[in-house]
Amino acid sequence: MQQSQRSGAADMLLNETGFRDLAFGERGLDVRIIVSIPGRYSLSDRRDARGERRVFACRAINVSPRAIALAGPVTGKLGERVLAHIDHLGKLEGLIIRILERGFVISVSASEDERERLAAKIKWLENYKNHDANDQRTDERTVPANPYSTMILADGSMESCVVLDLSGSGVAISADTVPEVGTVLAIGSVVGRVARHFLGGFGVEFIERQNRDIVESMVIVREYANRAAVAKGR
Secondary structure (H helix, E strand, C coil), rough: CCHHHHHHHHHHHHHHHHHHCCCCCCCCCCCCCCEEEEEEEEEEEEEEECCCCCEEEEEEEECCCEEEEECCCCCCCCCEEEEECCCEEEEEEEEEEEEECEEEEEEECHHHHHHHHHHHHHHHHHHHHHHHHCCCCCCECCCCCCCEEEEECCCCCCCEEEEEEECCCCEEEEECCCCCCCCCEEECCCEEEEEEEEEEEEEECCCCCCCCCCHHHHCCHHHHHHHHHHHCCC
């Protein structure tokens, strides 16, 4: 069931961005699969106050030995260098070759030997992605079909964010702004408190436990997301 939800999320993102029309142009290395696996990335032009690259959590939604599509909270510019760490695939580096509506595609910079090893990992993912281990946490977390929502801060400001996973008790978020631990905010229509930081994002604990069957529809509120996107474009 969990893998089906992940595949559905990837399919939705691919349909929304038109990524299915993109041909990677592999010859011998023609392994390309639709996935929804977690990772993190940094952009060469996005730095913190100390001049170090900021790190954002993401999900890889389509991978091949020559290119990879990432869904993330912050999009770079064409030609910008990206450093990514993707679960099961390891460190990947390359330039942005296409901007998607909610992410981007990078070309993978690698030697032929490195590309062959990457192809082998992708084949392994294709063979075993339907047999991933069960989540061992007592409160099962799932990946939403549409991972994009809106973070609403106490001052009323809104910002688009990526929902990495969620449960009835909380949600993991990646966003451009990282509130301090203890900050009260809303993700979609659910109020919570920032409980912890992790590399590329932060965890929010809901003030009140939510019904697991409807929590996704409460966290992913399209109206807020659309309003935040319009406000950002002004």
